[in-house]
Amino acid sequence: MIRSEPPDRRPAPHADVTAPVRRGYERYARQAGTWLRGYEARGGRVYCGAGCFACCDMPIRVSLAEALITAQALDPVKAGAVERHARAALANARTARSDEEYVARHRQEVGFCPLLDRESGACSEYDSRPTRCRDTFSAFPARYCASGTWESMSRREQEAYRREVARTPGTDGELHFVAPLEHLSEPVWVAAAKSMRQAWGLEVWGDFWVLTTLARDAAFMARIGVGDGRGAWKAAQRAGLAHPALLEIG
Ligand code: SF4
Ligand code: SF4
Numbered sequence: 633m634i635r636s637e638p639p640d641r642r643p644a645p646h647a648d649v650t651a652p653v654r655r656g657y658e659r660y661a662r663q664a665g666t667w668l669r670g671y672e673a674r675g676g677r678v679y680c681g682a683g684c685f686a687c688c689d690m691p692i693r694v695s696l697a698e699a700l701i702t703a704q705a706l707d708p709v710k711a712g713a714v715e716r717h718a719r720a721a722l723a724n725a726r727t728a729r730s731d732e733e734y735v736a737r738h739r740q741e742v743g744f745c746p747l748l749d750r751e752s753g754a755c756s757e758y759d760s761r762p763t764r765c766r767d768t769f770s771a772f773p774a775r776y777c778a779s780g781t782w783e784s785m786s787r788r789e790q791e792a793y794r795r796e797v798a799r800t801p802g803t804d805g806e807l808h809f810v811a812p813l814e815h816l817s818e819p820v821w822v823a824a825a826k827s828m829r830q831a832w833g834l835e836v837w838g839d840f841w842v843l844t845t846l847a848r849d850a851a852f853m854a855r856i857g858v859g860d861g862r863g864a865w866k867a868a869q870r871a872g873l874a875h876p877a878l879l880e881i882g
Contacts, residue, residue, distance in 0.1 A: 645853075646700050652827045653697045656820035660766060663816050668769075671810075676802055678810060679770045683753035686778040687768055689739045691721070695824035696836035696856070698762040699843035702747075705760035711848055713746035718841035718873060725839075725877045734877070739779035745841075762840055763824075767817035771800050772808035833859035839878035846873055856881075 644650065668678060706714065720742045728734035749756045755765065770777055776793070785793065797803050804811040828835045836843065836856065846852045849871055855863035861881040868874035 644704055646697075646831065646857075649697045649824075649827045649831045650701050650704075652823040653695075653701060653820060656817075656823045657763075657766065660763075660817050660820055664767070664813055667812060667816065671802060674801070677771065679773050680768075684774050685744070685748055685753045685755075686774045687770075688745045688748045688755070688765075689743055689779055691735055691738045692745075692762060692764045692840035693837065694762040694764065694840045694843055695821070695828060696838075696843050696847060697824040697828055699840065699847045702757060702760045702762060702840075703844045703847035705757055706844070706848075710747065710756070711845070714841050715845045717742065717746045718839065718845045721839050721841055722873060722875050722878060725875045736779075763817050763820045764840075767814050769810040769813045770808055771802055771810050772796075776808050832856055834861050834882060835880075836864070837880045842873050842875075842878045846871065846879075849873075 671678070703711070721738060724734060724737050724742055728737060744750070747755060747757045747761070755761050775781055782790070782793075793808075794806075797808050798805050800808070802810045802812060825835055834856070846868055849867065852864055852867040852871065855861075855867050864881055865874055865879075868879055873879065
């Protein structure tokens with residue numbers, strides 16, 4: 633006879649921190665959908681779609697509140713892949729001589745997010761992806777999002793790009809991403825900051841893969857849970873995941 637286990641009715645850890653962010657994600661999806669329908673009705677075009685992933689090699693900044701949501705969705709295999717990616721991002725941060733070098737090497741050498749399904753081009757954790765992955769939309773084809781495209785363009789092509797961006801409604805006039813859809817996500821950042829401060833008396837921000845790994849680290853989360861920022865930093869150091877560019881506690 634197979635004994636069935638009773639259902640686990642324990643609330644997810646740190647639900648007081650993650651619930652406002654989850655509500656923010658739902659609100660954002662509704663508002664972004666409405667905005668997009670209006671944009672397209674006015675003749676605008678957004679190129680993002682299923683299987684498009686050239687942006688999934690960019691560095692991503694998140695709050696620990698968002699990272700907890702992703703961390704709680706991962707199985708051990710994915711968690712291991714995220715940790716390896718976090719350590720590669722950290723090695724890059726330790727040796728990069730500038731922000732530009734950090735970003736370029738992240739895209740070219742650290743590479744694509746391990747949560748990307750390379751066969752289908754889909755995000756394998758779509759429902760628990762962080763804010764930045766939700767609010768990045770492109771008014772130009774994906775090749776303009778890809779690493780190395782700008783560098784490969786001639787000066788004349790770069791000037792044509794600038795002119796085209798400047799006359800494309802919805803951009804900020806400098807880059808081809810859709811600015812109002814980024815602004816719409818600001819309440820999610822605010823909700824994350826507020827819920828972390830209320831629950832822990834501090835905020836934690838940083839690299840997506842580093843924070844997702846630390847969100848599964850019991851020693852780190854125990855110190856965060858009691859508002860001990862210094863102790864949390866030491867726990868991150870012991871885990872080999874402390875770097876001021878990728879982990880901010882305060
Ligand atoms: S931002 Fe660019 S690469 Fe990312 S889904 Fe949209 S078009 Fe594709
Ligand atoms: S979480 Fe998903 S959408 Fe975001 S970078 Fe990773 S694969 Fe891409």
